[in-house]
Amino acid sequence: MNVISPLATGRRRFLALALLAGSCLAIDPAFAFKLDAPPKVAFIYAASVNDGGWNEAIDKGRKAVEDQLGVPVAVTENIPEDATKLRAAIDLYVKRGFNVIVGTTYGYSAPIAEAAKAYPNVAFLNASGTTNGANLESFYARTYQGWYLAGIAAADATKTKTIGMLGGFPVGVINWDINAFAQGARSVDPSINTIAVFTNSWWDPVKEGQVSEAILDQKADVIATDLSAASALDAAEKRGAKSFGYQIDMSAAAPKGIQTSVVFRWDRYLVPTIKHIIDGDWTPQEYGAFAGIETGVVDLAPYGPSVSDATKAKIEAAKQAMIAGKLDPFQGPLKKQDGSEAVKAGDKVSDEALWNMDYFVEGITGTMPAAAAQ
Amino acid sequence: MDFLIGWLAIIPSYTTPLLLASVGLILSERAGVLNLGAEGMMALGAMTAAITVLAGHDPWMGIAAGAAAAVAVSLLFGLAVVVFRADQTLAGLAVVAIGLGVTGTVGRPYVQQTFGGLPKLGDLLALDPANPLGRIIAAQDVISLAAPILALAAWWWLMKTQAGLRLRAAGENPAAADVAGVDIQLTQLAAVLFAGLMCGLAGAYLSVATSHVWVENMVAARGWIAVALVILAKWSPARAVIGAMLFGSADALVPRLQAIGADVPVYLMMMLPYALTLFVLFLTSLSGRGSGEPASLGAVYLRQDKH
Structure with missing residues (x-):
């Protein structure tokens, strides 16, 4: 005969769920991801880092991570968006003791999720990716x-x-x-x-x-x-x-x-995120990080000579309204x-x-x- | 009308690099040497030309330097396949890898730096912008006007001259040509170097005349399209003019239709350059016999008495 009533089971479940939800929100250290060795960071790019665009922007963030966090950062370029080739690069890094691996393209989404499952003690980030997990967070900007x-x-x-x-x-x-x-x-x-x-x-x-x-x-x-x-x-x-x-x-x-x-100013995302990983209080967001203009991850470069002060003021006003949540494009x-x-x-x-x-x-x-x- | 003039004026900028490269490849293959290295040779031409201009030289110096760089790698390719009898397919792919690798490394400090570029005829001549023909000519440059003439001259040379006959003989039946006194190795080597020159020009045109910038991988598979055009043109420089024109005009039309908001399916439009070129060259090939492929293309020629 079962001594535990269905009601009690339900309540216990509810309590467990509430605890779980609460701990996730508060980033309870017990649930956060922790590295089991000193941090070693690696960035993997699908093409050359000075492509004058996407990779170059991320690589500026990579340099900021190196300078501001003082951790060793390794770089590999020209790893095609091909599951076996990316996996080989990741395997090699993990073997050499790297435990924070940053992918940089949408095309890495599926293979990096596989790798994150295979290496639960390694933290993975992926720019413009679509996959997330307990030790994997994709990131993009609005x-x-x-x-x-x-x-x-x-x-x-x-x-x-x-x-x-x-x-x-x-x-x-x-x-x-x-x-x-x-x-x-x-x-x-x-x-x-x-x-x-x-x-x-x-x-x-x-x-x-x-x-x-x-x-x-x-x-x-x-x-x-x-x-x-x-x-x-x-x-x-x-x-x-x-x-x-x-x-x-x-x-x-x-x-x-x-x-x-x-x-893109990816340092505004990469530096704090990797710092959280190193500090042991990082919890990947369930649907990835989607940084808005308030974070500065997406921003405007200095204006050209022909932009008037009136235009600049209009833009600043719109930007502030967006940050305040009063303006949605x-x-x-x-x-x-x-x-x-x-x-x-x-x-x-x-x-x-x-x-x-x-x-x-x-x-x-x-x-x-x-x-x-x- | 404006739409038509704008489109006609821009077509040669799409057509020229494909035409230059495919005419070069045709001569190489007519001499019996399969040449798959266009993508790499064009990259070398594009990068060398751009960094020469960025170093402060004249655009024409840049174009000459770009052509010379591709000739240099062709010499390596030619020695490998003609003298040392390496596999032509593998050696051609090696040229692609060398071209992309070298340009990626050497060109790295120069990416995304814009420069003046080759002047257009409109900058050199006083042409009436109100006259449609004047507007079309103003948008051209010396190379885009010369390219079709060069292609037809190559066709005439190949089909109507003694030297052209010797070159074709080397690609069709090298043993017979050898007996008739053609120096097979020298002929093939010369044809390979010519292909390098033309591919280098094509690449230099992309950076110095069309986009005024060097960026890694900027050839973006145009070399492979040139390789395909050779087959579709049945190894005839004259037919290559038709093929390149068709491909280039369809390719130039796609963004222009989008820019006026034409209600046409974009994905079908993307196929247009390929589908149209394939279709028309297929139709014209019905008239002739065979594929036009040189009988000894890709075969290594060994003279009996050299064994």
């Missing part, structure tokens, strides 16, 4: 917040009321940047048209310059790139157009026309390109809906595959 602010500057810079932006592929993280850029511009002047073109490649510097010219040929006098090659800005500079860079400060490519660049009512409703009045776009954003907003000229397929 880049759309930066692009909304850039859009405000674009509206003040354009004379033809036509601005353009190029991106790689029509995926959520690119679509939200383009949409926010258009929203920022339209917050100043709703008549502004934003031309959006996908190069259909993550890495084709020659084409990025050619696409920039294609946009300029359609009367745009502002070019923003959501990719990393200087050629897109160079094409704008040669035609006397204004420009916006991405990922790192790209002012060198367009000293006259540059307005600003939407930049995708605050409803929001219409799609074809005039149909994307977000109801009073609603906001949830994080999940952001990742799945597969439409252009009103005021954008461009071809979205998902829309064309309908």
